[in-house]
Amino acid sequence: MASDRQQFKQAMDHWESLHEKELYSVPEKEGITAILASGYPFNLKTASKDGENREKITEAILLDSEDTDEFNAEAAEIAENLEEYGNKTLVIKNAKYSDAESVIRAKEVANIIFIGHGSLSDIQLAGSPKDVLDWKRVSELSTHLKTGGVEQRQCGIATRDLNVPLGMFVVSDFFKVRAAVGQIFEPDSLSSCVNSLITPVLEDGDELSYNFFKRE
Numbered sequence: 001m002a003s004d005r006q007q008f009k010q011a012m013d014h015w016e017s018l019h020e021k022e023l024y025s026v027p028e029k030e031g032i033t034a035i036l037a038s039g040y041p042f043n044l045k046t047a048s049k050d051g052e053n054r055e056k057i058t059e060a061i062l063l064d065s066e067d068t069d070e071f072n073a074e075a076a077e078i079a080e081n082l083e084e085y086g087n088k089t090l091v092i093k094n095a096k097y098s099d100a101e102s103v104i105r106a107k108e109v110a111n112i113i114f115i116g117h118g119s120l121s122d123i124q125l126a127g128s129p130k131d132v133l134d135w136k137r138v139s140e141l142s143t144h145l146k147t148g149g150v151e152q153r154q155c156g157i158a159t160r161d162l163n164v165p166l167g168m169f170v171v172s173d174f175f176k177v178r179a180a181v182g183q184i185f186e187p188d189s190l191s192s193c194v195n196s197l198i199t200p201v202l203e204d205g206d207e208l209s210y211n212f213f214k215r216e
Helices: 004-020 042-048 054-084 097-105 135-141 193-197
Strands: 032-038 088-095 109-115 122-124 132-134 150-156 177-181
Touching: 004 135, 032 054, 032 097, 054 088, 054 109, 088 097, 097 109, 097 135, 132 135
Parallel strands: 032 088, 032 109, 109 150, 150 177
Antiparallel strands: 122 132
8 A cells, every 4th residue: 555655746746747738627717616415324324333322313314314414415515605706506404425526627617615524535435435535536526627626614623634625636726725724614604603613725925745744
């Protein structure tokens, strides 16, 4: 298995190759913003690991239903706000891995917004390897680079040795990836002050490198 340094180099080489071949999505102003609200049963999967405790499993199912409803409602509200300004949107409720794969490969999609459970480097999606879509797989799926950006509306905690943001290698401009870096992200509405945690991952002067994302 390749080391995380080798994986980073492979992703960077692929990103540079797509740039050299000028393989891009449609221009951002013309493109669609795809909003994926994960339908992954996070609480049920966690409860199931503890055995056949019917009470815990029942509670987990209810929590997952609440989470999914919140994610779907958030996606719909974001789309409504964007459409008021003339933006085209695609809302995918109860999103699975296959939905993310289609969006990543669709040239008409210029921006992607992820909503769900996850970390800085991944989001939990049913149907993906180990139920997780991570930055390495996003890079591997990329057939072009998005001219817009990626917004990661999940927790931004660093859970790995190498914490590359989920959407880093699918955008043409690294500075267009936004996330709640290092933070728990649980907004109760789009007007919540918690939304201010979503900021550009890279700032002026930052240089994308293996060492930048490597846990010390």
